[in-house]
Amino acid sequence: MIVMDLVIRNGTVATVSGGAVLDVGVEGGQIVQLGGTMSAKQEIDAEGMFVLPGGVDPHVHLTPPRTGPGLDSWADNFEIGTRAALAGGVTTVGNMSFPRKGEQMSEGLKRDVEDGNNNSLTDFFHHPVLLDPDLEALEEIPELAMAGHPSVKIFLSFKRFDRNVDDFLRAMRVAAQAGSVVLLHCEDAALMGCCGELVREAGLTAHRHYPETRPVVAERIATERAVGFCEISGAATYVVHLSSQAALDVCRSGRARGLPLYVETRPIYLHLERARFDEPDGAKYAGAPPLREEHDRDALWAGVVDGAVSTVATDHAPWTLEQKLDPALGPAELRQGMAELETSLPMLWSLGVALKRISLNRFVEVTSTNPAKLFGMYPQKGCIAPGSDADLIVLDPEEKRIVDGSKMHSAAGYSPYDGWEVTGWPKFTISRGEIVAEGSTVDAAPGRGILVPRRPFERP
Numbered sequence: 001m002i003v004m005d006l007v008i009r010n011g012t013v014a015t016v017s018g019g020a021v022l023d024v025g026v027e028g029g030q031i032v033q034l035g036g037t038m039s040a041k042q043e044i045d046a047e048g049m050f051v052l053p054g055g056v057d058p059h060v061h062l063t064p065p066r067t068g069p070g071l072d073s074w075a076d077n078f079e080i081g082t083r084a085a086l087a088g089g090v091t092t093v094g095n096m097s098f099p100r101k102g103e104q105m106s107e108g109l110k111r112d113v114e115d116g117n118n119n120s121l122t123d124f125f126h127h128p129v130l131l132d133p134d135l136e137a138l139e140e141i142p143e144l145a146m147a148g149h150p151s152v153k154i155f156l157s158f159k160r161f162d163r164n165v166d167d168f169l170r171a172m173r174v175a176a177q178a179g180s181v182v183l184l185h186c187e188d189a190a191l192m193g194c195c196g197e198l199v200r201e202a203g204l205t206a207h208r209h210y211p212e213t214r215p216v217v218a219e220r221i222a223t224e225r226a227v228g229f230c231e232i233s234g235a236a237t238y239v240v241h242l243s244s245q246a247a248l249d250v251c252r253s254g255r256a257r258g259l260p261l262y263v264e265t266r267p268i269y270l271h272l273e274r275a276r277f278d279e280p281d282g283a284k285y286a287g288a289p290p291l292r293e294e295h296d297r298d299a300l301w302a303g304v305v306d307g308a309v310s311t312v313a314t315d316h317a318p319w320t321l322e323q324k325l326d327p328a329l330g331p332a333e334l335r336q337g338m339a340e341l342e343t344s345l346p347m348l349w350s351l352g353v354a355l356k357r358i359s360l361n362r363f364v365e366v367t368s369t370n371p372a373k374l375f376g377m378y379p380q381k382g383c384i385a386p387g388s389d390a391d392l393i394v395l396d397p398e399e400k401r402i403v404d405g406s407k408m409h410s411a412a413g414y415s416p417y418d419g420w421e422v423t424g425w426p427k428f429t430i431s432r433g434e435i436v437a438e439g440s441t442v443d444a445a446p447g448r449g450i451l452v453p454r455r456p457f458e459r460p
Contacts, residue, residue, distance in 0.1 A: 204331060241288070265300050277291065
């Protein structure tokens with residue numbers, strides 16, 4: 001009998017069809033056996049626990065979009081952010097790679113790949129951000145896809161989008177031919193600019209007016225445009241951090257027509273509502289788009305259940321509480337983003353699976369399998385099967401913790417869920433066969449993460 005590196009025994013393993021009590025054998029960083037007789041140098045007894053694929057979070061910000069005197073950026077870098085990820089059961093992250101002024105996408109990507117190679121604790125991949133769709137950038141899209149980077153991010157929320165809309169649409173056509181997924185931030189820049197002016201003209205300076213500067217209509221209109229661009233270009237289109245029922249309904253309509261259209265939502269839109277901005281420190285909840293109403297939250301939960309929502313990803317881009325509550329910032333200028341990598345999976349388990357709101361299968365699909373498939377990493381990532389990377393979570397469904405961001409790994413120092421009791425946390429996190437976290441204690445070295453090779457898009 002071959003002595004393996006690791007065996008996880010007696011746990012309920014999340015398979016394609018559901019859950020089954022199976023032993024999992026790991027050798028050489030990969031899963032090599034499910035069930036049957038096996039022995040190993042190291043064993044984990046997972047009785048009463050769930051063995052799940054490691055989380056694949058396809059939307060994080062761990063490299064700054066710009067640097068220089070007077071420019072600040074979010075609190076976490078690759079080392080800090082991926083340490084938080086491992087503590088929360090996320091073993092692969094997809095980072096937004098911004099070229100800096102005068103750079104092409106490939107130049108920014110090269111710098112960020114090196115950053116990940118040197119500092120990441122998790123495996124990682126990058127989405128090059130397309131800011132200027134000039135001829136050189138359009139030529140780069142298929143080159144980057146062939147080199148293992150088959151995705152590109154576009155912001156409809158930037159004024160430059162409308163100034164160059166013909167070229168951005170041309171870029172989507174190029175992406176479709178190259179098998180590159182197009183990620184779209186769907187908020188309309190002109191509408192938001194107008195709303196910001198209206199708020200200022202009305203003398204509304206309190207942070208609770210932040211949602212009025214980025215209203216649902218700005219998200220809905222941009223999402224309608226995104227669906228049209230998807231339909232005409234044929235590009236696989238991934239709408240990031242969708243927050244409202246109105247925008248989700250637009251996507252449902254496009255998906256019903258058979259478009260290659262996929263929806264991501266964030267934990268904050270499943271767990272929080274607009275009323276949070278009425279709290280004295282409500283500026284800490286600012287994200288883009290803002291928190292919406294209770295009916296929007298309920299619609300997104302329904303989308304997670306029925307498949308209209310493809311993934312739950314964090315858009316992890318935290319600031320310190322001092323930065324978030326800066327009194328010099330008006331409603332339209334609040335810093336957007338917060339720390340969620342350490343809480344994303346436990347929150348979704350506690351408020352989803354534990355309450356029977358979503359199934360075990362849907363949890364695995366939206367947190368691991370779907371992002372791995374959409375971004376060309378399946379079955380290396382996103383499933384528990386022989387030959388797949390041994391990225392695994394052993395989750396204790398009975399463990400209760402009170403969220404305290406000051407004791408978590410993000411440099412933000414707070415969590416939007418501080419004080420919440422959450423049931424169901426990773427007991428062990430395993431990355432490529434290595435136990436890298438036990439409970440909230442992470443034992444992994446910066447630079448151990450590897451760049452995941454990705455294939456061009458294939459429709460799931």
